Amino acid sequence: MFSGLADFANAWLGFMNPTSIALGLGGALLGIIVGILPGLSATLVIALLTTITIKLPANNAILVLICSYVGALYGGSRTAILLNIPGTAANAASCADGYALAQRGEAGRAIGIATSGAFVGTLFGVLCLAAFTPSLAEVALAFGAFEFFWLALFGVAMSGSIVGDDPIKGWLMGALGLFVAQIGQEGLYAYDRFTFGWDQLAGGISLIPALVGAFGLAEVLTSLADPVEKKLIQVKDSVLPRFREVAQYWRTVIRSGVIGVLTGLLPGVGEDSGAWMSYAAAKAVSKEKHLFGKGSIDGLMAAETGDMASIPGHIIPCLALGIPGSAPSAVLMAAMIIHGIQPGPMMMITHPHFVYEVVAMTSLASVTILIFGLFLVRPLLVILKIRRTVLMPIIFLLCTVGAFATASRLFDVYAMLVIGVGAFFLRRRGYQMAPFVLGLVLGPLLDKSLRRGLVLSDGDLSPFFTRPISMAFAVVTIFTLLLYVPAFKAAVRRATGGTGRVFRSALGRKRSEDTA
Amino acid sequence: MATLADLTSTDALPSPDEARAAAASELRGGLAWMVFGSGVLALSLRMDRLEAQHINPYTVPGLLPALLGIVMILLGGLLALRSWRRGGRFEGGPRFAMTGEAVRRLALVIGLIVAYTVALLGRGLPFWAGAAIYVTVSILLLQAPQRAAEGRRLSAREIAFALAIGLAAGWIITFVFQDAFLVRLP
Numbered sequence: 282m283f284s285g286l287a288d289f290a291n292a293w294l295g296f297m298n299p300t301s302i303a304l305g306l307g308g309a310l311l312g313i314i315v316g317i318l319p320g321l322s323a324t325l326v327i328a329l330l331t332t333i334t335i336k337l338p339a340n341n342a343i344l345v346l347i348c349s350y351v352g353a354l355y356g357g358s359r360t361a362i363l364l365n366i367p368g369t370a371a372n373a374a375s376c377a378d379g380y381a382l383a384q385r386g387e388a389g390r391a392i393g394i395a396t397s398g399a400f401v402g403t404l405f406g407v408l409c410l411a412a413f414t415p416s417l418a419e420v421a422l423a424f425g426a427f428e429f430f431w432l433a434l435f436g437v438a439m440s441g442s443i444v445g446d447d448p449i450k451g452w453l454m455g456a457l458g459l460f461v462a463q464i465g466q467e468g469l470y471a472y473d474r475f476t477f478g479w480d481q482l483a484g485g486i487s488l489i490p491a492l493v494g495a496f497g498l499a500e501v502l503t504s505l506a507d508p509v510e511k512k513l514i515q516v517k518d519s520v521l522p523r524f525r526e527v528a529q530y531w532r533t534v535i536r537s538g539v540i541g542v543l544t545g546l547l548p549g550v551g552e553d554s555g556a557w558m559s560y561a562a563a564k565a566v567s568k569e570k571h572l573f574g575k576g577s578i579d580g581l582m583a584a585e586t587g588d589m590a591s592i593p594g595h596i597i598p599c600l601a602l603g604i605p606g607s608a609p610s611a612v613l614m615a616a617m618i619i620h621g622i623q624p625g626p627m628m629m630i631t632h633p634h635f636v637y638e639v640v641a642m643t644s645l646a647s648v649t650i651l652i653f654g655l656f657l658v659r660p661l662l663v664i665l666k667i668r669r670t671v672l673m674p675i676i677f678l679l680c681t682v683g684a685f686a687t688a689s690r691l692f693d694v695y696a697m698l699v700i701g702v703g704a705f706f707l708r709r710r711g712y713q714m715a716p717f718v719l720g721l722v723l724g725p726l727l728d729k730s731l732r733r734g735l736v737l738s739d740g741d742l743s744p745f746f747t748r749p750i751s752m753a754f755a756v757v758t759i760f761t762l763l764l765y766v767p768a769f770k771a772a773v774r775r776a777t778g779g780t781g782r783v784f785r786s787a788l789g790r791k792r793s794e795d796t797a
Numbered sequence: 798m799a800t801l802a803d804l805t806s807t808d809a810l811p812s813p814d815e816a817r818a819a820a821a822s823e824l825r826g827g828l829a830w831m832v833f834g835s836g837v838l839a840l841s842l843r844m845d846r847l848e849a850q851h852i853n854p855y856t857v858p859g860l861l862p863a864l865l866g867i868v869m870i871l872l873g874g875l876l877a878l879r880s881w882r883r884g885g886r887f888e889g890g891p892r893f894a895m896t897g898e899a900v901r902r903l904a905l906v907i908g909l910i911v912a913y914t915v916a917l918l919g920r921g922l923p924f925w926a927g928a929a930i931y932v933t934v935s936i937l938l939l940q941a942p943q944r945a946a947e948g949r950r951l952s953a954r955e956i957a958f959a960l961a962i963g964l965a966a967g968w969i970i971t972f973v974f975q976d977a978f979l980v981r982l983p
Contacts, residue, residue, distance in 0.1 A: 698914055
């Protein structure tokens with residue numbers, strides 16, 4: 282434990298130089314700006330910054346990305362409060378109470394509560410990140426092909442089930458992502474799959490161009506196809522963080538922090554689930570239920586703490602298992618790989634200090650949002666006045682640069698274009714992008730694990746179900762899928778009775794929100 | 798049972814016509830997934846099994862893609878069946894997808910990005926110049942409907958504004974990516 286503390290202190294000291302501080306602040310500022318702009322997501326800003334930081338040393342590059350990740354989710358609450366439009370999907374839960382407070386002339390207070398909730402939520406998540414990642418990585422060292430097969434399948438199944446309002450569409454998108462990941466040379470025999478003799482496809486569809494297309498270009502098209510402008514509420518009162526309210530609602534803060542981290546651990550679920558589940562739990566136990574949706578401090582605090590705590594929660598499985606918890610953490614993982622750090626169980630052996638460096642980066646990011654929350658709330662709101670017809674063409678330019686820069690291939694720009702236009706039409710039909718992204722990330726792992734497992738067992742399927750960890754993953758995955766079969770669901774309801782209503786309602790969420 | 802969305806959602810329930818149109822759209826989607834899944838399955842089954850290399854038969858390259866094809870066929874079938882039961886089989890229901898103006902605007906946006914990507918990007922033109930042309934033309938064309946609605950004609954000032962934004966965007970992106978962070982541009 283003390284060696285961990287020493288590593289953490291060393292990591293913090295390592296970032297206490299003008300370059301790292303400037304890069305961290307810059308990343309957070311860009312993240313906040315993108316978060317403030319409705320529709321532009323944390324995934325997009327991390328993908329774009331991955332390309333711009335490609336020549337930086339690994340630590341500074343990842344610092345910029347983590348600060349932008351935290352900044353984007355924090356910035357999204359501004360638009361939720363002042364426009365009633367979530368800046369990112371994760372801030373949707375903040376809309377109801379934040380906007381109601383703003384309409385009452387308490388926009389500054391709502392922003393102050395969001396800032397303090399975000400700061401405390403991130404710090405709580407950071408503590409969990411430091412405490413649980415090394416232990417989880419140690420457990421994961423016992424994983425073999427069978428366990429990784431189920432883990433990958435579990436991730437895609439969970440993501441498809443929870444994200445969006447239709448599990449069938451979620452699973453279809455997960456399957457599509459897994460399929461796209463199969464395009465190109467496969468890992469065992471270098472055999473070209475689905476390339477149709479086209480050399481460019483042999484390298485496969487890279488993650489960054491795909492993400493820039495799915496989250497950047499699709500959003501540009503959505504934004505320009507639907508030119509609704511909403512009136513911004515003016516901030517008249519103080520925007521200072523409200524730590525008195527944090528103390529007053531400490532139960533909500535702790536509960537939301539725990540829920541945020543736990544939802545973060547679920548692969549591909551997204552930060553919005555952390556916010557919604559925290560909001561639901563707060564409403565279920567609150568003494569002021571009638572105020573929820575009408576300007577409840579408790580509700581706003583729960584939503585903001587829950588979504589921010591889920592960020593470190595998403596990073597935990599990313600570092601320990603190599604399984605990203607959300608779309609932004611998938612890009613973060615890709616960036617780590619680009620910089621020569623392979624996340625996964627072996628990371629504690631190959632890069633033992635890196636976990637504590639990430640802990641230091643995330644805690645530094647929480648400090649940066651506090652600084653910007655104090656000093657830059659009003660000036661940053663000016664960017665909301667930029668017209669979409671001016672901003673979106675520039676965002677598209679950044680998308681082309683982002684898609685091109687990682688491999689300097691024009692093919693990646695074309696892939697981004699095709700995926701972006703496809704994602705736009707699929708999103709309009711209610712298909713979510715998060716399961717697709719998770720499928721794209723986990724496709725190679727699923728393929729290799731399945732084939733290696735079958736070789737190890739000589740075609741026998743039983744080890745996939747009988748090894749203890751495999752069995753646990755198999756039971757949870759199959760149970761999750763069966764919950765959507767009406768007869769099975771009714772039987773489970775009869776068996777469980779009325780207990781766990783809040784949790785079930787959270788899992789059965791029927792809301793079409795995109796991930797960050 | 799209340800769902801999380803019920804906690805805050807104020808959305809009205811869809812009308813029967815909207816629900817029917819959505820079901821018809823989903824039915825077409827389900828059938829499209831089945832066709833796509835069948836294509837994936839067929840291509841996977843036709844993949845080389847590398848018998849000449851004496852590989853373990855459980856590691857054939859088409860194994861997972863074939864399974865994914867089957868999953869898509871099954872899920873697409875479920876989607877189609879559900880939509881059929883919800884009234885998606887009735888043709889001729891009203892469509893609520895996009896208005897004519899929205900379709901024209903979308904076609905314009907897609908046309909602009911495709912034209913820029915295919916004709917200007919990586920064709921020898923400096924990045925900043927191509928970017929400036931794309932941004933300037935995009936701003937002018939995307940703001941045209943607003944000008945038409947206000948009964949205004951395109952003014953020299955608006956052209957100068959769009960050109961300034963285009964040049965600034967091209968120069969700043971080139972400077973930040975290429976000069977400051979040493980990233981290659983297309």
